[in-house]
Structures are given as structure tokens and as C-alpha cells.
Amino acid sequence: MAVIRRCLGCQSTDSTNNLLRSVAVDHKLVVDETKKLPGRGAYVHRNQECISRSLQRKAWGRALKIGPGLDCDALENLSRSTDLAKTRLNG
Numbered sequence: 001m002a003v004i005r006r007c008l009g010c011q012s013t014d015s016t017n018n019l020l021r022s023v024a025v026d027h028k029l030v031v032d033e034t035k036k037l038p039g040r041g042a043y044v045h046r047n048q049e050c051i052s053r054s055l056q057r058k059a060w061g062r063a064l065k066i067g068p069g070l071d072c073d074a075l076e077n078l079s080r081s082t083d084l085a086k087t088r089l090n091g
């Protein structure tokens, strides 16, 4: 059964199969590729545009109840990574 979550970038809802989950660990954002990390998670589409938008909106600190002190380096690196363009949604 599909689980539907909201993308922090474009704000549309989608199946978690199409979304990238991230969790906060010690005020640091960690990309949860396996969707198995414990704790509060939030979701963003697996593309550069949605990730950049979510970072610009500072949506992660709010979504994860951390506030502006959240370190989003992991996602910033990912949004700059050329690998992202090659990542398949169903991969």
C-alpha cells in the first residue's frame, strides 16, 4: 500500500516511493536512503529543483521541529551532485 507524504520543495503530495526521506540526527540532516532510520522524517522529491526549493524555504528545520539551527549540508551537497540527475525514481 502506498504511503503518501508531502514534498517540502513543491508541496505536492506523492507516494514515498518517489520521495527522498531525511531525518535529523543531532541537529544534522541525514538523507535516509533506506527509509529505515528512526525518528521524525520529512520528504522531498528526488530532484534538484525540489531539494533546492526546500532548502531555500528552510522547510526542513520546521518540518523536523528543529528550527533554523538544522545543518542541511547533506541535502545541499546532494542538490549539487550530478549523480542526482542520473538517479531513477524507482531505483
Ligand SMILES: [Zn+2]
Residues within 6 Å of the ligand: 007, 008, 009, 010, 011, 012, 044, 045, 050
Ligand atoms: Zn517536489
